[in-house]
Amino acid sequence: MGSIVDGANGTASGKKPTVIFVLGGPGSGKGTQCAYIVEHYGYTHLSAGDLLRAEIKSGSENGTMIQNMIKEGKIVPSEVTIKLLQKAIQENGNDKFLIDGFPRNEENRAAFEKVTEIEPKFVLFFDCPEEEMEKRLLGRNQGREDDNIETIRKRFKVFLESSLPVIQYYEAKGKVRKINAAKPIEAVFEEVKTIFSPEAEKVKINSCSIL
Secondary structure, three states: OOOOOOOOOOOOOOOOOEEEEEEEOOOOOHHHHHHHHHHHHOOEEEEHHHHHHHHHHHOOHHHHHHHHHHHOOOOOOHHHHHHHHHHHHHHOOOOEEEEEOOOOOHHHHHHHHHHHOOOOOEEEEEEOOHHHHHHHHHHHOOOOHHHHHHHHHHHHHHHHHHHHHHHHHHHHOOOEEEEEOOOOHHHHHHHHHHHHHHHHHHHHHHHHHHO
16 A cells, blocks of 8 residues: 555655745755755755646646736736645655745745645855845856846746745744855755754754664
């Protein structure tokens, strides 16, 4: 027999998952840091954007609806993204998840907590000055600077207007772990480790005391 999902909000193992929201502006380096956290601490990385793209690629009815909304410049409803995240959590054997690039706004946040009944353990916020993010993004797209600068600045503006209220909400609850993301990749991960390592050590100590 296969594994049974415990209700709508559990994982495949039947445990309530640990969720960490990962937020940061475009070019803040959060994707790279997520890959390091997965490798060192055993989390599963879920990107809301990747899940939406995969659903479109699948050619499902849901995927076609998402594609049409994006083409028309509409925002994909929170429920659609949340259902994809929920399904990914339920079908994965792990019980620790990094959710990257979501919630994008207050409405996303409220809907996620209401639908999944999951509150994040904390929010990992990669704080990076706009000039540094711009430099990084333009460095990735050399030769197309004039095409991209306007789009990049629009993305910054959207991030500031939409995501900062989410960060402020969790900050008021003492749940934000802010990282200085302007430093080189390795130095940023050293700072990330100070947040995750005590937790990892605690797990190790507990397993040793059982033996």
